[in-house]
Amino acid sequence: MSAVWNDEADAAPAGTANSAKIEREAHKLEKRLCREVGRAISDFNMIEAGDKVMVCLSGGKDSYGMLDILLKLKARAPVHFDLIAVNLDQKQPGFPEDVLPAYLKQVGVPFHIEEQDTYSIVKRVVPEGKTTCGLCSRLRRGILYRVADELGATKIALGHHRDDILATFFLNMFFAAKLKAMPPKLVSDDGRHVVIRPLAYVAEKDLVRWAQHRGFPIIPCNLCGSQENLQRQVVGDMLRDWERKHPGRIENMFSALQNIAPSHLLDGTLHDFKGLKPTGVADENGDKAFDPPELPPSSPAAGLPALQVVKIG
Template structure:
């Protein structure tokens, strides 16, 4: 996927769900993975010509594993003219050494989000952006359906009243395969996830399940995504469809 295609799909989500207004300061969560770096590229380039003026701040939460080198991401942020902040924490020590969590993902995510949100507020951001893409939306619905007994997937826009922050997901219409293509084409400086639980989660199970269904029934993934968009899921904002020139 070329940058122009990424910007087109990102802008489609931003426009149809009114994610950005004039004067917004948006904190972009940077994990070091392909998704968050693709989002960084999208928003840093989109701000140059989008009619509503906004600023971005890139933020990474270092959970404390040894040997994680973010220097190439720091260099990328300089090239993109984006301010970058790394938050050092002891989340890994707390979860794996002190608490010895057998199912660490939920607590880790909660602690990472807490650190990220606090830094976003400190940097005077009113919005935060996550890099969830189209496949994440579908997989989340499967997780909720199978393990929680409800039809739910995260909303494109969510107001976090406790933090007075609005969470946006501008890559809603971008598929994971396109993210992989973008990563390869632009040689994104990926930082490997050092977590021992990576790849052994319920989300990985849902990802494999969706892939199997898509392989056996071509077009199934797109139909599932369309069903979600048209499903009037609780918490989703109104979608405003406009003709694109």
């Protein structure tokens, strides 16, 4: 199934040398986006035959990109599924109400605009200068769950990408003392909906480039986007700085989220440390306490200090 999900179309010929180069780069980017979204859908069985996927569209680059790629994959997917775009108009002052309906009519996708004045609630409840994200997120979640029921949606698609998942991991580690990120697929907290993140493997920089190439009519969020020094923004800046100084680190960290060794962490609910006893049977995955850590030769070049091996005894 994954091979069909990742099917790629041929590039259209360009007229001039310059336009041909631009077209080639755009085509490579499109192939990569389709490949990564298709791989995530296949790896986690995000979309099944007969699904009605509610694509949550905020007006930002990520949700535009998600809808755009899902439409491309739908045309050649191995199973039939339907898409419906949903935007929650939170009644923020100056919100351009005509932009999303005009765009969605242009691309020909069914859509629903839900109007709920959560902006006034957040501004009334949250003290000036405090972070609005928590309350805003809870209000949006409840409304979108209800809308999914009303529309008969079987899946709710959110536009969180790879960098969002990593940022959430570090936020939880730094501020909540948890090793926890955003799962690519989960059951909602009310137990009634399946939430998917088709962009789970997609790098944010690719979505930025795709939005520029496609000319999406981006709508800024004046509620949370206007807040400075949010913890998520600080962590995002940290990740971008790491990627700029040490290319490849982001990929390694994201791969680590898919390569967990519970026996080498400290959570007794995931590994039975108390009941651990010698078996007398060799295990290649067993602990090698006196061996140096197995790291690739390029680790110091990736921005990590070289490790010194200290001999015991």
